[in-house]
Amino acid sequence: MALRASWPLLALLAACTGSDRVEPAVSPPGADETARTNALEAGAALLQDNGPLAKMDVYVVGFHPMKEHPDQQMEAHHFCRQVNEDFAQCALFDGNGVEANLTGIEYIISGSLFETLPAEERAYWHPHNGEILSGQLVAPGIPEAAELELMRTKMNSYGKTWHTWHTRDGVEPGDPMPVGPAMLAWSFSRDGEVRPELVTARDQRMDISTAERREARSELRELALPQEGVDALRDHFPHATPIPGVDQRQ
Structure with a gap:
């Protein structure tokens, strides 16, 4: 299945099946919207379209540590929006409802595009095989076969992610406003790196089994190539153990 053809189809399937709502972690301080503001929003909704946001039609949920x-x-x-076969761009939120807070951005590139980057630039891009093969990255609300195909298209890809607002601190609420500098996020490439309570809370809230998704994706291991950045968090989590199929490129 062609990548670009599959993503809008997956989005349509997600819209048909739906997924559990996740409320934002915090509400920023400020006065309630006035009637005038509500009227302006209603007029904009009638007279303007969503522009680039209209094509951000693929929804996935995962976990990010700061590098x-x-x-x-x-x-x-x-x-996310799939721009072409090798490049996607995503807006990150702390939930999936209309009140969710915008918390960052992520660009996703194929392994072949990653190879074109200079060495110093590659240090900003995290590998995705661990997120996929562990079952941590999920696409809620679509059939299992469609999700597996989506994950297949993202094997060996890389992401460059900046978080601008840390509304969550693990499973607890975080900063009520976007303060401080943007932080480079990374990915989990070994078992024992992600906080287990994060995975448990997400799975219970969204009626997802990370373990079942991991088992279903075992067939994707044969596609996995060694990636750069797998060892980036190794010294910080010395007791973490390998995820089958996830290897550091030498």
């Missing part, structure tokens, strides 16, 4: 502060971890809801 320089790996104990700082959060659940991330991605709404």
